[in-house]
Amino acid sequence: MSAPSLIVPAGGRFMRRLSSSEASKENMSLGPTVVVPPKHLMAPSSANEVAASIEVARHELEDSAAPSTPSTPPETLVTDKYAYAFDIDGVLIRGGKPIPEAIEAMKVLNGANQYGIKVPYIFVTNGGGKTEQERCVQLSQQLQIEVSPGQFICGHTPMREMAERYNTVLVVGGEGEKCRQVAEGYGFKDVVTPGDIIKDNQDTTPFRKLTEEEYRHSRARNFGETEIEAIFVFADSRDWASDQQIILDLLMSKNGRLGTRSETFEEGPPVFFSHNDVVWSASHDLTRIGMGALRVSLEAMFKAVTGKDLKTTAFGKPQIGTFQFATRLLQQWRKDTHSIDSPPDTVYFVGDTPESDIRGTNEFDNCAENNWYSILVRTGVFQEGTKPRFTPRATVDNVLEAVKHGMEREYKKALKASFIDVDGVQGSAIEE
Numbered sequence: 001m002s003a004p005s006l007i008v009p010a011g012g013r014f015m016r017r018l019s020s021s022e023a024s025k026e027n028m029s030l031g032p033t034v035v036v037p038p039k040h041l042m043a044p045s046s047a048n049e050v051a052a053s054i055e056v057a058r059h060e061l062e063d064s065a066a067p068s069t070p071s072t073p074p075e076t077l078v079t080d081k082y083a084y085a086f087d088i089d090g091v092l093i094r095g096g097k098p099i100p101e102a103i104e105a106m107k108v109l110n111g112a113n114q115y116g117i118k119v120p121y122i123f124v125t126n127g128g129g130k131t132e133q134e135r136c137v138q139l140s141q142q143l144q145i146e147v148s149p150g151q152f153i154c155g156h157t158p159m160r161e162m163a164e165r166y167n168t169v170l171v172v173g174g175e176g177e178k179c180r181q182v183a184e185g186y187g188f189k190d191v192v193t194p195g196d197i198i199k200d201n202q203d204t205t206p207f208r209k210l211t212e213e214e215y216r217h218s219r220a221r222n223f224g225e226t227e228i229e230a231i232f233v234f235a236d237s238r239d240w241a242s243d244q245q246i247i248l249d250l251l252m253s254k255n256g257r258l259g260t261r262s263e264t265f266e267e268g269p270p271v272f273f274s275h276n277d278v279v280w281s282a283s284h285d286l287t288r289i290g291m292g293a294l295r296v297s298l299e300a301m302f303k304a305v306t307g308k309d310l311k312t313t314a315f316g317k318p319q320i321g322t323f324q325f326a327t328r329l330l331q332q333w334r335k336d337t338h339s340i341d342s343p344p345d346t347v348y349f350v351g352d353t354p355e356s357d358i359r360g361t362n363e364f365d366n367c368a369e370n371n372w373y374s375i376l377v378r379t380g381v382f383q384e385g386t387k388p389r390f391t392p393r394a395t396v397d398n399v400l401e402a403v404k405h406g407m408e409r410e411y412k413k414a415l416k417a418s419f420i421d422v423d424g425v426q427g428s429a430i431e432e
């Protein structure tokens with residue numbers, strides 16, 4: 001049997017050759033740098049601020065004990081035919097630890113494979129609660145590779161595009177002040193937290209008192225004079241009861257002014273969730289309830305209290321907008337790091353949640369110009385023995401198998417396209 005590397009068609013746009021001796025100024029960015037997210041994906045913010053946070057991320061990467069990028073041969077071929085997009089929780093990480101096959105899967109994509117190629121990839125998670133830079137530093141350590149904000153989308157990333165639309169907003173969820181910082185980093189001008197509201201009037205939440213630290217960080221403000229224009233649930237609520245009370249107060253208010261009550265219950269601010277996953281895969285053996293559950297609960301509660309239906313909006317997967325965002329990110333990433341300026345023919349999306357990962361990929365495949373191929377893994381939300389509500393193109397045990405599945409599929413496609421028979425003899429092209 002011939003060596004696979006001989007069979008892969010040379011030239012054309014199948015792959016691009018990159019080597020240290022051929023390194024140009026453009027592809028030098030393949031080195032140990034953290035790439036700034038594409039400008040058009042960023043809300044307007046201070047360039048210095050972005051540069052500083054990237055510098056912090058780079059510094060932490062260099063200081064971290066994580067091994068550097070897996071060693072690759074001096075010459076590495078980067079395919080421009082296909083790419084991967086990965087969900088994170090339940091696919092690569094579970095309960096804060098990498099899933100065993102995840103590290104190997106990344107090595108395979110980075111050149112440790114029988115085809116001698118590298119495959120570009122991005123990460124698309126519904127999770128959040130930290131800045132993209134912080135999450136990339138963490139993911140780099142967990143997966144033992146360098147992950148750049150330029151290849152990363154989390155649930156709240158698309159919310160940066162809303163920063164221009166609203167002035168004063170309530171941001172809910174996450175640890176401490178983290179989500180306020182994320183929102184301000186996105187360019188939101190006036191960010192209020194539930195802590196600020198409780199600090200102003202502690203009777204707001206009868207059973208929740210702020211800790212000393214929360215009190216110190218919460219900002220004093222007169223909410224009698226504040227109109228909250230929109231509510232953003234950035235990350236999982238740490239205190240459902242008080243967060244829901246505050247959201248409900250605003251939904252029932254006149255124009256987002258606390259302490260008022262609308263007669264129609266139709267004058268409250270809109271509510272946006274960074275995703276809609278009802279359950280997710282954490283360290284417990286069984287799935288845990290997530291932000292989608294808060295959304296369901298809030299809508300039911302609003303109905304129970306007001307008798308009216310509440311319409312809320314969720315970002316994240318399976319929303320088509322998130323996949324469009326991923327397309328733009330992937331295009332920019334491939335251009336910046338691999339000098340590839342055309343979209344991939346196929347994007348393999350690897351996820352563990354049929355309702356968000358598989359549904360979103362399949363629906364996007366129906367409307368995208370290129371192919372989006374869904375692969376479901378058995379290491380997360382989906383469990384063997386159940387029937388997924390949305391049918392993936394392939395179901396495999398883990399992320400390593402998902403990577404191998406796509407690479408083998410592409411290899412077979414390339415073989416077919418080049419008319420090579422099993423003896424490794426190239427047939428002559430007979431098509432016009």
Ligand SMILES: [Mg+2]
Nearest residue numbers: 087089090352
């Ligand atoms: Mg997941």
